[in-house]
Amino acid sequence: AQSVTQLDSQVPVFEEAPVELRCNYSSSVSVYLFWYVQYPNQGLQLLLKYLSGSTLVKGINGFEAEFNKSQTSFHLRKPSVHISDTAEYFCAVSDTNTGNQFYFGTGTSLTVIP
Amino acid sequence: NAGVTQTPKFRILKIGQSMTLQCAQDMNHNYMYWYRQDPGMGLKLIYYSVGAGITDKGEVPNGYNVSRSTTEDFPLRLELAAPSQTSVYFCASSYSAVELFFGEGSRLTVL
Numbered sequence A: 001a002q003s004v005t006q007l008d009s010q011v012p013v014f015e016e017a018p019v020e021l022r023c024n025y026s027s028s029v030s031v032y033l034f035w036y037v038q039y040p041n042q043g044l045q046l047l048l049k050y051l052s053g054s055t056l057v058k059g060i061n062g063f064e065a066e067f068n069k070s071q072t073s074f075h076l077r078k079p080s081v082h083i084s085d086t087a088e089y090f091c092a093v094s095d096t097n098t099g100n101q102f103y104f105g106t107g108t109s110l111t112v113i114p
Numbered sequence B: 001n002a003g004v005t006q007t008p009k010f011r012i013l014k015i016g017q018s019m020t021l022q023c024a025q026d027m028n029h030n031y032m033y034w035y036r037q038d039p040g041m042g043l044k045l046i047y048y049s050v051g052a053g054i055t056d057k058g059e060v061p062n063g064y065n066v067s068r069s070t071t072e073d074f075p076l077r078l079e080l081a082a083p084s085q086t087s088v089y090f091c092a093s094s095y096s097a098v099e100l101f102f103g104e105g106s107r108l109t110v111l
Helices: none
Strands: A010-014 A019-021 A031-038 A044-050 A056-058 A064-068 A073-078 A087-095 A102-104 A108-113 B004-007 B010-013 B019-025 B031-038 B042-051 B054-057 B064-066 B076-078 B087-094 B106-110
Touching: A010 A019, A019 A108, A031 A064, A031 A073, A044 A056, A044 A064, A044 A073, A073 A087, A102 B042, B004 B087, B019 B031, B019 B087, B019 B106, B042 B064
Parallel strands: A010 A108, B010 B106
Antiparallel strands: A019 A073, A031 A044, A031 A087, A056 A064, A064 A073, A087 A102, A087 A108, B004 B019, B019 B076, B031 B042, B031 B087, B042 B054, B064 B076, B087 B106
């Protein structure tokens, strides 16, 4: 089974500053990679996904992530955060061979400080 | 387009009671999942289904049961509720296991 590591459980950042949320996964087999966002008392929404092709993936709300196969990483970045970006962010992986299960990290709580 | 609908949104149970969390999707997705979310623990897979009549255990299935009689519905049954089952439960569906669509969650408290 895959494991997903989000090293930073909490990330405070000032408004308009850049941010990077880190994600590493365990296996080097072919995978699909995802970032989801969860606003308070809501379900999870897809921010972006990597299935194949370009390793730089752009998502909604100005977020982007880069797939690095050699480092088994999929870090999420935004050049300038807004107050509205305050939320919980989850990295997830699915194995393209089995495809049935998604494995989630423990989440990173992003707090944007005015 | 309703997507994934979960009911109830909130529920308080006494220890030993049973209940069913309902999940329905209108996207004709084959794959459906139940996750529980606990603070600092991320999402843990309870059960999943790859189609009507087919279910399988995830990481944390103990104390739960599921059924999948139709493509649309995937109810989660809690038997003999315990305080350890206090959590937020999310149902999700997927067409080809490429992207998950989540419901809004069901917050369960067992006292």
